[in-house]
Amino acid sequence: MTADQLSLTFAALADPTRRALLELLSVRDMAVTELAAPFDISLPAISKHLKVLARAGLIEQGREAQVRPCQLKAEPLKAAADWVGIYRQHWDESFDRLDDYLKELQAKPAGRERKH
């Protein structure tokens, strides 16, 4: 318990059912029963998985009548991606892509130029 955010995020991602739930939610917001449909496990099991995802800040649940629609909140994934990204140079034997990446970062440092 009292785990740091990054540990919570990675722990949440360490289960294939939870990853699949996030994939469903990346398409659109969904109710719990709707989310549970593709899986062979009980609704309470799904409810528990959603709780883990919520604790990690990866989803938020609203309320509309009896339905509790779930929404993806991907922000914590950014920190996870950043942490893993540090090792890019290690898995990419050639450093070409790191080079490119660094160049890209320097090319557009912070400012967000308009596009579409």
Place this chain on the structure above:
Amino acid sequence: MTADQLSLTFAALADPTRRALLELLSVRDMAVTELAAPFDISLPAISKHLKVLARAGLIEQGREAQVRPCQLKAEPLKAAADWVGIYRQHWDESFDRLDDYLKELQAKPAGRERKH
């Protein structure tokens, strides 16, 4: 058990001690005692963490006399980064960077031009 590779990888990353071990190994190969030095936990505890990392394919241990040097193997992190990367568009409210990223991918599709 018999968890898929991605689950093993994320589970291995879900502990701050193990992430710190990987960070140490990203600098250079290290022996177990050497790796354990910065931590307040027992050597067997470190040994267990290393076993988890090894099972996830994130390290390999050799042997030199009594010493068992550990080496970082970052390949599994690539798959993790790829999975998380799918959500880039979701955490980046503006889609600018996705645009850039897609453009970048189209600009240099596969070929790996020399550099340094």
Place this chain on the structure above:
DNA sequence: TTAGTATTTAACCATACGGTTAAGTAACAC
């Protein structure tokens, strides 16, 4: 052979995880 260094394995403990079924709660529909 004996001793020392480096590391793992064994045995144990408490807590967390992923699942179950059964019971509880919340909002609508009649």
Place this chain on the structure above:
DNA sequence: GTGTTACTTAACCGTATGGTTAAATACTAA
């Protein structure tokens, strides 16, 4: 009110996790 739908919570179970200490292993050094 009663019932129905959509969940969540409670209680339980087996296994995994993260830690401990103590014993075993593997190799080097004397």
